[in-house]
Amino acid sequence: xxxxxxxxxxxxxxxxxxxxxxxxxxxxxxxxxxxxxxxxxxxxxxxxxxxxxxxxxxxxxxxxxxxxxxxxxxxxxxxxxxxxxxxxxxxxxxxxxxxxxxxxxxxxxxxxxxxxxxxxxxxxxxxxxxxxxxxxxxxxxxxxxxxxxxxxxxxxxxxxxxxxxxxxxxxxxxxxxxxxxxxxxxxxxxxxxxxxxxxxxxxxxxxxxxxxxxxxxxxxxxxxxxxxxxxxxxxxxx
Amino acid sequence: xxxxxxxxxxxxxxxxxxxxxxxxxxxxxxxxxxxxxxxxxxxxxxxxxxxxxxxxxxxxxxxxxxxxxxxxxxxxxxxxxxxxxxxxxxxxxxxxxxxxxxxxxxxxxxxxxxxxxxxxxxxxxxxxxxxxxxxxxxxxxxxxxxxxxxxxxxxxxxxxxxxxxxxxxxxxxxxxxxxxxxxxxxxxxxxxxxxxxxxxxxxxxxxxxxxxxxxxxxxxxxxxxxxxxxxxxxxxxx
Numbered sequence: 001x002x003x004x005x006x007x008x009x010x011x012x013x014x015x016x017x018x019x020x021x022x023x024x025x026x027x028x029x030x031x032x033x034x035x036x037x038x039x040x041x042x043x044x045x046x047x048x049x050x051x052x053x054x055x056x057x058x059x060x061x062x063x064x065x066x067x068x069x070x071x072x073x074x075x076x077x078x079x080x081x082x083x084x085x086x087x088x089x090x091x092x093x094x095x096x097x098x099x100x101x102x103x104x105x106x107x108x109x110x111x112x113x114x115x116x117x118x119x120x121x122x123x124x125x126x127x128x129x130x131x132x133x134x135x136x137x138x139x140x141x142x143x144x145x146x147x148x149x150x151x152x153x154x155x156x157x158x159x160x161x162x163x164x165x166x167x168x169x170x171x172x173x174x175x176x177x178x179x180x181x182x183x184x185x186x187x188x189x190x191x192x193x194x195x196x197x198x199x200x201x202x203x204x205x206x207x208x209x210x211x212x213x214x215x216x217x218x219x220x221x222x223x224x225x226x227x228x229x230x231x232x233x234x235x236x237x238x
Numbered sequence: 239x240x241x242x243x244x245x246x247x248x249x250x251x252x253x254x255x256x257x258x259x260x261x262x263x264x265x266x267x268x269x270x271x272x273x274x275x276x277x278x279x280x281x282x283x284x285x286x287x288x289x290x291x292x293x294x295x296x297x298x299x300x301x302x303x304x305x306x307x308x309x310x311x312x313x314x315x316x317x318x319x320x321x322x323x324x325x326x327x328x329x330x331x332x333x334x335x336x337x338x339x340x341x342x343x344x345x346x347x348x349x350x351x352x353x354x355x356x357x358x359x360x361x362x363x364x365x366x367x368x369x370x371x372x373x374x375x376x377x378x379x380x381x382x383x384x385x386x387x388x389x390x391x392x393x394x395x396x397x398x399x400x401x402x403x404x405x406x407x408x409x410x411x412x413x414x415x416x417x418x419x420x421x422x423x424x425x426x427x428x429x430x431x432x433x434x435x436x437x438x439x440x441x442x443x444x445x446x447x448x449x450x451x452x453x454x455x456x457x458x459x460x461x462x463x464x465x466x467x468x469x470x471x472x473x474x475x476x
Contacts, residue, residue: 012252015319015353055319055353079317079355081253081293115253115293117317117353167409 011048013109016116017059018046018154019074020161021067023125023141024178027194030125031144031158032066034136036151038099041092042140043151044158045133046116059119067121067128073177074121077164078157081115085153092151120161122177145197166196173214176235182218184230185209249286251347254354255297256284256392257312258399259305261363261379262416265432268363269382269396270304272374274389276337279330280378281389282396283371284354297357305359305366311415312359315402316395319353323391330389358399360415383435404434411452414473420456422468423447 021032021044033042045066049058056076064070086093093111130139142148147158168174175191189205209215215233259270259282271280283304287296294314302308324331331349340348368377380386385396406412413429427443447453453471 012351012353014250015252049319049353051351052321054321055317058319076317079293079314081287081296081355083290083292113250113289115250115287115355117319171405171409 010051012051014112014114015049015055016046016114017049017055017062018044018116018118018157019059019062019066020044020118020120020158021063022120022122022144022161022165022195023128024122024191024194025124025126027190029144029194029197030141031147032125032128032130033140033142033147033150034066034132035138035140036096036099036135037137039095041096041151042142042148043136044154055117056119059117063119063121065133066131067123068131069121069123069128072121072123073174074119075164075168075172075174076117076119078160079115079117080153080157080160082153083113085116086111086113096151116157118157118161120165122165122174124178169195173212173235182232182234184232186230188233248289250289252350252352253287253293254284254352255287255293255300256282256354256356256395257297257300257304258282258356258358258396259301260358260360260382260399260403260433261366262360262429262432263362263364265428267382267432267435268379269385270363270366270368271378271380271385271388272304272370273376273378274334274337274373275375277333279334279389280380280387281374282392293355294357297355301357301359303371304369305361306369307359307361307366310359310361311412312357313402313406313410313412314355314357316398317353317355318391318395318398320391321351323354324349324351334389354395356395356399358403360403360412362416407433411450411473420470420472422470424468426471 023030023032032045034045035042045062047058047062047065049055053061059074059076060070063072063074093107097107097110125141132139144158144162147155149155150158165174169192175188175195178191179187185206188209189200189202192205193200214236216236217231217233219232261268261270270283272283273280283300285296285300285303287293291299297312297314298308301310301312331345335345335348363379370377382396382400385393387393388396403412407430413426413433416429417425423444426447427438427440430443431438452474454474455469455471457470
């Protein structure tokens with residue numbers, strides 16, 4: 001497959017997007033990472049911004065290209081514009097560039113200063129078919145506690161995204177993107193606990209959720225056993 | 239004063255910063271706007287990003303240049319990267335460019351596509367000495383309800399900043415940047431009410447503030463009258 005010619009004028013110079021794709025499944029929270037071809041350098045999925053492309057559209061494109069998903073929660077959370085985010089990484093760029101057979105023009109362009117806008121997405125990682133693209137030869141859903149070193153400042157971008165994700169639980173009720181149409185209070189609590197990385201007191205959590213006036217109790221959940229069946233809820237459409 | 243030569247390579251192409259400087263004083267919330275020389279076009283204070291300058295530093299520089307203030311609350315809130323933010327405004331650019339005697343090179347550079355990162359600041363507007371800079375000939379602290387049309391998408395940027403400011407009241411306790419070291423609960427409520435643009439129930443507000451565990455009650459406020467003197471509080475240092 002032919003490499004893009006990055007210096008061709010097709011892309012905005014100095015601007016990129018990086019996507020922190022959080023994957024949730026059965027009480028595990030992971031993040032999608034890609035390994036650059038023939039290296040041991042892992043990165044977040046990212047890309048450049050077309051000269052005729054909206055910034056948000058570039059992030060959606062990266063997400064679609066890597067995961068095949070288009071109709072999912074994607075939120076811009078911060079733009080990273082420190083000089084040192086690139087300066088400290090000339091060596092990594094050189095290694096990646098060499099291994100990929102880049103031209104000097106491309107290398108100069110890619111290793112120049114970039115300001116990158118971070119987006120995070122939240123998906124069920126069991127439903128994703130990852131396409132590594134032509135710059136990478138492997139992917140991994142890494143446990144967020146065990147990500148290790150990443151390309152450039154991507155570890156810092158990940159931490160920032162994680163803080164925003166946690167804030168978005170309450171502020172933007174982002175957890176409900178991971179639940180089916182109806183769910184038990186225990187289902188909601190599991191998502192919160194996994195994303196927050198800590199246990200929550202059941203009664204307090206339930207009181208808080210109900211006080212938000214966003215949930216509608218719909219029916220008793222069927223239970224064949226002797227235990228009390230939990231209530232089912234759904235989100236009130238606003 | 240000589241104009242900068244924007245196309246000289248001193249600045250990052252395609253990237254700018256815009257500052258929404260909220261001014262608060264005695265229960266009024268205003269925003270700082272500048273008028274381009276010899277036009278009736280008003281804008282938010284903004285600027286370009288030096289090739290050797292951090293993105294955040296560019297925002298701090300704009301704030302310092304326009305207000306003389308350096309040690310105040312400044313928060314990045316969103317990056318605006320729609321194509322149409324510039325495309326719809328060629329006419330405005332032409333008008334501003336013509337009035338300023340720009341060269342064609344400068345005009346081409348300035349009227350090209352820009353992605354802009356928005357920052358908001360919160361200041362006491364009574365303490366600010368505005369310096370309009372060499373691109374503007376007037377400034378105004380406009381009431382946020384009566385701003386009217388602004389340059390490019392600056393009205394949209396302002397609305398976005400206002401939403402973030404309101405969210406930051408609870409999440410980041412940003413209101414306390416506007417209070418002196420000690421304050422009454424009524425002082426806090428006034429700041430909240432002005433920024434939120436609505437009245438709050440005193441007892442509920444007080445209960446919520448105290449439940450945050452961020453306030454320390456220090457002493458009775460002196461009162462010469464017969465009425466009960468309000469308590470004074472200060473922020474607990476963390």
